[in-house]
Amino acid sequence: xxxxxxxxxxxxxxxxxxxxxxxxxxxxxxxxxxxxxxxxxxxxxxxxxxxxxxxxxxxxxxxxxxxxxxxxxxxxxxxxxxxxxxxxxxxxxxxxxxxxxxxxxxxxxxxxxxxxxxxxxxxxxxxxxxxxxxxxxxxxxxxxxxxxxxxxxxxxxxxxxxxxxxxxxxxxxxxxxxxxxxxxxxxxxxxxxxxxxxxxxxxxxxxxxxxxxxxxxxxxxxxxxxxxxxxxxxxxxxxxxxxxxxxxxxxxxxxxxxxxxxxxxxxxxxxxxxxxxxxxxxxxxxxxxxxxxxxxxxxxxxxxxxxxxxxxxxxxxxxxxxxxxxxxxxxxxxxxxxxxxxxxxxxxxxxxxxxxxxxxxxxxxxxxxxxxxxxxxxxxxxxxxxxxxxxxxxxxxxxxxxxxxxxxxxxxxxxxxxxxxxxxxxxxxxxxxxxxxxxxxxxxxxxxxxxxxxxxxxxxxxxxxxx
Numbered sequence: 001x002x003x004x005x006x007x008x009x010x011x012x013x014x015x016x017x018x019x020x021x022x023x024x025x026x027x028x029x030x031x032x033x034x035x036x037x038x039x040x041x042x043x044x045x046x047x048x049x050x051x052x053x054x055x056x057x058x059x060x061x062x063x064x065x066x067x068x069x070x071x072x073x074x075x076x077x078x079x080x081x082x083x084x085x086x087x088x089x090x091x092x093x094x095x096x097x098x099x100x101x102x103x104x105x106x107x108x109x110x111x112x113x114x115x116x117x118x119x120x121x122x123x124x125x126x127x128x129x130x131x132x133x134x135x136x137x138x139x140x141x142x143x144x145x146x147x148x149x150x151x152x153x154x155x156x157x158x159x160x161x162x163x164x165x166x167x168x169x170x171x172x173x174x175x176x177x178x179x180x181x182x183x184x185x186x187x188x189x190x191x192x193x194x195x196x197x198x199x200x201x202x203x204x205x206x207x208x209x210x211x212x213x214x215x216x217x218x219x220x221x222x223x224x225x226x227x228x229x230x231x232x233x234x235x236x237x238x239x240x241x242x243x244x245x246x247x248x249x250x251x252x253x254x255x256x257x258x259x260x261x262x263x264x265x266x267x268x269x270x271x272x273x274x275x276x277x278x279x280x281x282x283x284x285x286x287x288x289x290x291x292x293x294x295x296x297x298x299x300x301x302x303x304x305x306x307x308x309x310x311x312x313x314x315x316x317x318x319x320x321x322x323x324x325x326x327x328x329x330x331x332x333x334x335x336x337x338x339x340x341x342x343x344x345x346x347x348x349x350x351x352x353x354x355x356x357x358x359x360x361x362x363x364x365x366x367x368x369x370x371x372x373x374x375x376x377x378x379x380x381x382x383x384x385x386x387x388x389x390x391x392x393x394x395x396x397x398x399x400x401x402x403x404x405x406x407x408x409x410x411x412x413x414x415x416x417x418x419x420x421x422x423x424x425x426x427x428x429x430x431x432x433x434x435x436x437x438x439x440x441x442x443x444x445x446x447x448x449x450x451x452x453x454x455x456x457x458x459x460x461x462x463x464x465x466x467x
Contacts, residue, residue: 170220179224194233205239244275323355
């Protein structure tokens with residue numbers, strides 16, 4: 001189950017009111033309690049009815065009562081209510097269908113008072129009052145047929161589960177107050193801190209614990225990080241795709257170098273050595289490779305402060321970070337990488353090309369290619385003196401970007417690499433090993449076969465049969 005913030009709250013199309021969601025967000029506990037007393041909000045009566053009907057069907061002597069509302073065709077003893085709703089003339093349904101547990105909604109909105117009330121006896125007392133005051137209501141009758149007191153924790157999302165609990169909802173809500181409240185309540189129930197922190201949001205990829213999940217929500221990351229440090233959590237943990245915290249930082253919408261520096265400062269030397277050269281499973285990219293790929297100058301500069309071993313790790317295409325930077329025409333990043341470790345200038349990529357040769361090829365193609373509009377390719381670049389060329393590029397009139405993200409500049413990149421190669425003996429080039437080349441070829445063949453399989457309509461992915 002994946003948490004979708006846009007789907008939070010009560011859904012009018014399901015016979016529910018948004019007032020309940022507003023009460024959770026504003027912390028109106030008396031209003032929340034009254035709604036539960038009057039309507040049993042938070043319980044999915046529709047699924048409960050389906051469950052009870054299934055039990056009746058398994059008992060031959062039991063009489064199946066016809067529903068008061070049209071519930072679709074009966075298939076193997078079960079009504080297809082989803083079919084009935086799809087063709088219903090109105091969105092009204094007999095019961096409200098709370099698909100998101102209300103304790104998770106409270107955790108997302110982050111009001112500590114509401115969260116503490118959810119974990120108290122308040123909800124149970126409110127449901128007891130609902131059952132007592134609605135004896136003639138079928139909803140109350142269904143609750144009395146099951147042990148609802150034991151199920152209430154699951155229905156409301158109060159119970160701790162190793163997969164998808166209120167702690168993840170609080171992280172997505174990005175409120176320190178909500179995270180602390182949920183974390184403390186789980187610990188009070190006897191759950192160990194690391195069990196809460198290492199619980200995952202979903203069983204389907206990406207399978208992430210609390211630390212990696214919070215790396216995508218920068219407002220709450222320092223709070224979760226401090227908990228991991230305090231209780232001895234693994235700061236170098238990865239998800240099922242091999243992504244660690246540094247990898248996830250590189251996929252953030254906006255670079256947060258201050259947060260990156262703060263995280264690195266909490267790591268030991270051994271942890272830094274491990275996490276900086278860690279590679280993701282599919283593309284074998286290290287954090288600095290992703291930073292270079294994205295053109296994030298500040299992130300590359302920060303990572304380089306913690307060693308240069310990461311500059312000698314190849315990705316799945318057989319490239320070092322210097323090869324990626326030169327190929328993309330990132331002149332500033334190229335200069336940073338050369339300054340950090342000039343020896344990478346003599347290292348070949350998977351095609352047997354060193355950086356100066358890559359820069360020369362890209363430079364030559366750039367100057368000789370034909371522009372789709374018949375313009376000179378030089379209009380998209382800046383001269384090495386920093387002045388604007390005589391012909392303006394259309395991008396000149398657009399909003400200027402900050403220097404955090406670098407843009408392609410093949411001419412300056414070629415000039416930078418040429419200057420760095422002055423006096424450098426190309427005869428000392430470091431040849432790529434046959435093992436690395438074979439690995440790159442095998443990975444390329446595997447990707448081609450996967451694409452062909454996905455494109456073949458006659459091939460069935462067996463994994464999809466279970467979902």
